[in-house]
Amino acid sequence: MNIDLRLCAGNPAREAIAGPLQAADREAALSEPLHVLLVEDTDDDAALITRTIRSAGFAPILERVETREQFVAALRAGSWQVVVCDHSLPQFSSIEALVCLQDQRLDLPFIVVSGSISEESAVSILRAGAHDFVTKQSLGRLGPAIRRELRDAKVRAERRQAQHDLRVQRDFFRLVLDTTPNLIFVKDAWGRFTLANRAVAMLFGTSEDALIGRTPRDLGVQPADAEDMRAAERRVLDTRRPHLSPRQHVGALAGGAPRWFDMRLVPLMLPDAGEQVLVIGTDVTEQRQTEEALRSTEEQFRQAQKMEAIGQLAGGVAHDFNNLLTAILGYSALLRDVIHEPDHLADLTEIQKAGERARSLTSQLLAFSRKQVLEPQVLDLNRVVGDAERMLSRVIGDHIQLETALEPHLLTVRADVGQMHQVLMNLAVNARDAMRRGGTLRVATGNATMPSDTAADDGPAPAVTLSVSDTGCGMTEEVRQRIFEPFFTTKAPGQGTGLGLAMVFGVVTQTGGHIDVMTAPGHGTTFTIYLPAVSEPATASVAPEAPPVLEGCETVLLVEDEPAIRELVRKVLSGYGYTVLDAADGLHAIDLAAAYPAPIHLLLSDIVMPRIGGPELAQRIVARHPEMRVLYMSGYATGLGMPFGNLSPTVTLLHKPFTPASLVRKVRECLDR
Ligand SMILES: Nc1ncnc2c1ncn2[C@@H]1O[C@H](COP(=O)(O)OP(=O)(O)OP(=O)(O)O)[C@@H](O)[C@H]1O
Ligand SMILES: [Mg+2]
Secondary structure: OOOOOEEOOOOOHHHHHHOOHHHHHHHHHHOEEEEEEEEOOOHHHHHHHHHHHHHOOEEEEEEEEOOHHHHHHHHHHOOOOEEEEEOEOOOOEHHHHHHHHHHOOOOOOEEEEEOOOOHHHHHHHHHHOOOEEEEHHHHHHHHHHHHHHHHHHHHHHHHHHHHHHHHHHHHHHHHHHHHOOOEEEEEEOOOOEEEEOHHHHHHHOOOHHHHOOOOOOOOOOOHHHHHHHHHHHHHHHHHOOOEEEEEEEEOOOOOOOOEEEEEEEEEEEEOOOEEEEEEEEEEOHHHHHHHHHHHHHHHHHHHHHHHHHHHHHHHHHHHHHHHHHHHHHHHHHHHHHHOOOHHHHHHHHHHHHHHHHHHHHHHHHHHHOOOOOOOOEEEOHHHHHHHHHHHHHHHHOOOEEEEEEOOOOOOEEEEOHHHHHHHHHHHHHHHHHHOOOOEEEEEEEEEEEOOHHHOEOOEOOEEEEEEEEEOOOOOOHHHHHHOOOOOOOOOOOOOOOOOHHHHHHHHHHHOOOEEEEEEOOOOOEEEEEEEEEEOOOOOOOOOOOOOOOOOOOOEEEEEOOOHHHHHHHHHHHHHOOOEEEEEOOHHHHHHHHHHOOOOOOEEEEEOOOOOOOHHHHHHHHHHHOOOOEEEEEEOOOOOOOOHHHOOOOOOEEEEOOOOHHHHHHHHHHHHHO
16 A cells, blocks of 8 residues: 655655665755655556656655545645656556546646557547656656646746736726726727727617727717717827817717717727727716806806996986986977967977887886886786786787786786886787797796795795797897897897897896796797795786876975976976976975975975985975975986885885876876875
8 A cells, every 4th residue: 555655855655665865865955846746556666756756856745646536635635746647557547637637627747657558548648638648668758758847837827827917907907997987998990999998888878898899970979079089089090199189079878968078089009909099088067067157157247247337328328318308298298288280280299209209218228227216016917917918919910829828826026017017018029020920929927936046045035937938030049148238139220129128127127036038049939037926915906097187276396406397397287277386406495495484285306406315305394394295206216215216105206207297197196195
C-alpha cells in the first residue's frame, strides 16, 4: 500500500523511493520546488519518476496515489503544479484520472507515463486533454515536458486572470453605464448606435440591445433634431476633435415630454471598429426651464415697467384733454339750444360727434393708465354677462355664434359694472374682427383661484374668472406680447386705435385682477380675466336709472381752476335756475362761503387744483355748512387718496368730460339724495 506515502523534504518515507538522503537534500536545496501528484502503483516506477524529476532540476514535493478516491481526495486537499500519471493501473487509468481532473475544473499539466502503449491509445489520451505522453524508455523527456507544461500552464493562468479582470472591469463599466442618469452612447460613421446605456434605452422606450445598429431617425426622433445630431457627429468625425453641442433638443419620445441635452462628443478610434463617436449627454431640461422662467419673469417685469411709463404719459395727456373736451362738448350743447339754421346745426353735430369720439378715446386712455375713477359694487358676473348678451350679439353679427357657459354657483366680485360691460364689449369686438368668416364667440364664467404670481402669502386667493374665446385667426407670439400697449394695433388705419385691450388691461388691473391670453396663429384666442372673489352678496348689477333733468333754485358754490369749464358750468347751472357762486381756487371759495349770508346747498368742486385740493376744501367748508352736499368733478382719481381710485359711497363724482345734461342730472341727484 502506498496511499500515505508522502515524499516531502525530511519525510523518512521519501528515502524508500528517492535514494540516498543527503545527496538529494543538497540537490533539492538548489532546485526549484515542484508539487507533484503522482498516480503510480509500483514503487520502482515511482522512485524512477521521482529521480527523473529531481535530475531535471526540481525538488519534488510529491504525493503518490493509486485509486480514483485517493486521486480525487488529493486533488481536493493539495495545491499541485503537475500530475504525472501511469497509463494503466490495476484499479484506475490515465483516461479516468484525466476526467476526474477535468471534473474538478483544474487546469494542471497532466503528463502520462507508460511502459508500453499503442500509438492509438497515445493519440486518444492526448485528444482527451493530456498535455504530454512520455514512455518509460524515453523518461529523460519528462523533465523538459514538465518545464514546458508549467510554462504553458502559467500562460494559461495569466490569460484566465486577464479574462477575469476584463470581466470585472466590464461589469463595473456596465454598472456605471446603467446607473448614470447621463446618456452615454457610441455611434458609427453612419450614425448607428454601436453601444448605448440604459438612460438612452429609457429615453427611446426600448432595450439597449434594440438600439444597436439603428439610427435616432429609425427610433422616432424628429428629422430636424436628428439632423442636428448628425451634423455635430460629422463635425467630430471630420475634425477628430471633441465638440460640445449645447441644448440639443430631443422632441417627445416614448410618450415623454420634449427634453434638452448638453451633448459632449468625442472621437473614438477603436481598432477594427472604424471611426466612431462617443457621446455623453447631460439632461438640462429642468435647468433650461428655470432659465426660461427667469427670462420670462424679467420680460414681464420689463413689460410692466414699460406699461407703467406709457400709462403715466397717457394718463397725463388724458387729464388735460378732459378739460378741453368738457369745454368743447359743453359749449356745443349750449349752442344747440340757440342755433336753428340746419347747415350750422349739421356742422355742430360733426363737432359733437368728434368730441364724443375724443371722449371715448380719453376715457380708454384713462382706463389704461388706471387713473379713472371706478364705482365698484358687489357684482354677479353672470348677471353682467346676461345683461350684455343682447348687445354682444348685435355687435358680433349673424355670422358669429354666441355661446355662454355660466357657472351656476359663481362667487361675487367687487367691480365697476359699466367698466365690466366695456371690457366685454372690447373683447367681443376684437373677437369679431378675428373671425371675419364666422365662428363662435364663447363667454364663460367660473370659480378659480388667483394665478400664483398674484397670490397672497396665505395661499391662493379665491377668484372669479371671465373668459372670452374665439375661433378666429389667433395671434403670433410677437403680436401677443404687445397687445396691451396703448395704440398697438394690427388693423388698417381707421379700423382700430389699439386702445381696446389697453382699456381692458387697465380696468382689470385697477380692479385688483389679472388677465391671461392663450393664442396661436390659426387656433383662436382665449382671454381669461381673474378678479378677486368677495364674500358679500351681489347688489343690483345695473346702475340706478338717471332721474329726469330737473331745474333747481338752490345755491351752488362752484370751484374750478380751468376758466373755460368754470364758465361753462356756471352758464349751464344758471340756465337751469341755480344761483352759482364761482371761485377759481379753494382759498377764494372759503372767503366767498364765509361772506355769503344765505345757505349754500352744494359744493361743486374740481379735485385737483393748485393750493387747496377738492377734498381738503370740502373738509374745511362743510365743517361750517353741515347742510352742504359735495359733488366733485374729475377725470382723474389721484387726489382722492383712495386705493385704485375707488370712490367712497358718501361722495358723488362727475366724470370729466361731461355734457351739460349729465352735469345737471348729477347736481339734481346729489341735492335730492
Ligand atoms: N381676439 C383676437 N384675435 C386676434 N387678434 C387679436 C384679438 N384681440 C386682439 N387682437 C390683436 O391685438 C391688437 C390690439 O387690440 P386692441 O383691442 O387693443 O386694439 P384694436 O382692436 O386694434 O383697436 P381698438 O380696439 O382700439 O379699436 C389687435 O389689433 C389685434 O392684432
Ligand atoms: Mg379692439
